[in-house]
Amino acid sequence: MSRLLGRVAFVTGAASGIGRAAALRLAQDGASVFITDIDKEGGRETANMVTAAGGRAEFRAQDVVDEPRWAELVARVMALFGRLDILVNNAGIGSSALVTEMTLEAWNHQIAINMTGVFLGTKHALPAMRTPRPDGPMAGKTGGSIINISSVAGLAGSPGMSGYCATKGGVRLFTKAVAMECAAARDGVRCNSVHPGIIDTPIWQKLDESGALATGLNVGGTPGANALDADIIAQAAPLGYPGQPMDIADGIAFLASDESRYMTGSELVIDGGWTAH
Numbered sequence: 352m353s354r355l356l357g358r359v360a361f362v363t364g365a366a367s368g369i370g371r372a373a374a375l376r377l378a379q380d381g382a383s384v385f386i387t388d389i390d391k392e393g394g395r396e397t398a399n400m401v402t403a404a405g406g407r408a409e410f411r412a413q414d415v416v417d418e419p420r421w422a423e424l425v426a427r428v429m430a431l432f433g434r435l436d437i438l439v440n441n442a443g444i445g446s447s448a449l450v451t452e453m454t455l456e457a458w459n460h461q462i463a464i465n466m467t468g469v470f471l472g473t474k475h476a477l478p479a480m481r482t483p484r485p486d487g488p489m490a491g492k493t494g495g496s497i498i499n500i501s502s503v504a505g506l507a508g509s510p511g512m513s514g515y516c517a518t519k520g521g522v523r524l525f526t527k528a529v530a531m532e533c534a535a536a537r538d539g540v541r542c543n544s545v546h547p548g549i550i551d552t553p554i555w556q557k558l559d560e561s562g563a564l565a566t567g568l569n570v571g572g573t574p575g576a577n578a579l580d581a582d583i584i585a586q587a588a589p590l591g592y593p594g595q596p597m598d599i600a601d602g603i604a605f606l607a608s609d610e611s612r613y614m615t616g617s618e619l620v621i622d623g624g625w626t627a628h
């Protein structure tokens with residue numbers, strides 16, 4: 352497919368899981384991908400995977416909570432490619448704790464990465480998306496697609512996940528507010544959120560160290576032993592098995608493309624039925 356040919360995508364958290372799949376999928380559709388992560392080794396590996404598959408990728412290290420780094424990296428994208436069309440705010444972490452036992456530090460850490468990181472990315476990518484394209488079918492026009500990775504935890508509560516749910520619910524409404532600002536500005540930028548269900552990625556190795564989620568959902572797991580994995584928790588999903596990162600990447604590529612041209616402020620739920628009951 353070549354529906355993103357000539358476009359440039361910035362993907363955060365691309366060293367692993369959904370971000371890596373998104374980078375591969377967007378490149379497969381023809382986009383040049385500028386990928387970042389705090390994990391340099393994994394990020395470089397993703398860039399090599401994109402290149403090996405015939406795509407164009409650049410990797411840079413980034414902590415999404417560092418504002419000056421966002422400014423530097425967006426400037427780098429503009430210097431390298433002269434345009435920015437797609438931003439996937441994907442980097443995220445999760446941790447569980449009963450609200451009475453959650454430390455302020457754990458709360459602040461999740462808010463910083465999952466929510467402030469999305470704000471900073473949007474703030475710094477928007478001026479680039481609002482820069483008229485130098486050439487191609489969009490010559491002289493502005494536009495872009497911002498895709499914020501929320502979660503089913505941004506749509507419904509889960510036991511032991513109040514901090515994570517707060518960040519993902521925040522991302523959901525932040526997305527809608529930005530969509531309204533861009534629509535009012537008539538800048539051609541769309542902003543949508545994606546809500547994955549239980550997806551088989553490394554995030555599950557750390558997400559429920561406290562065991563509060565497994566206990567609350569009554570699906571087993573061993574508190575303190577990192578024993579909760581996507582397979583176990585997905586038993587509580589209607590389809591009975593976890594999704595794969597590519598299931599989410601396909602939705603991201605759709606939101607990045609013109610096929611979703613009339614969607615902004617929308618929630619794309621890809622959850623194996625998790626929120627349908």
Ligand SMILES: NC(=O)c1ccc[n+]([C@@H]2O[C@H](COP(=O)([O-])OP(=O)(O)OC[C@H]3O[C@@H](n4cnc5c(N)ncnc54)[C@H](O)[C@@H]3O)[C@@H](O)[C@H]2O)c1
Binds near residue numbers: 548
């Ligand atoms: N896997 C799921 O079941 C699931 C479900 C719903 C939503 N999500 C969301 O999808 C996104 C991707 O998660 P994943 O499942 O692929 O997990 P993952 O752990 O495989 O990937 C997350 C990536 O983010 C990076 N990262 C963490 N902190 C960072 C920081 N400060 N700056 C830059 N990068 C940082 C990590 O190094 C990692 O490569 C997250 O926002 C997550 O909350 C995942």
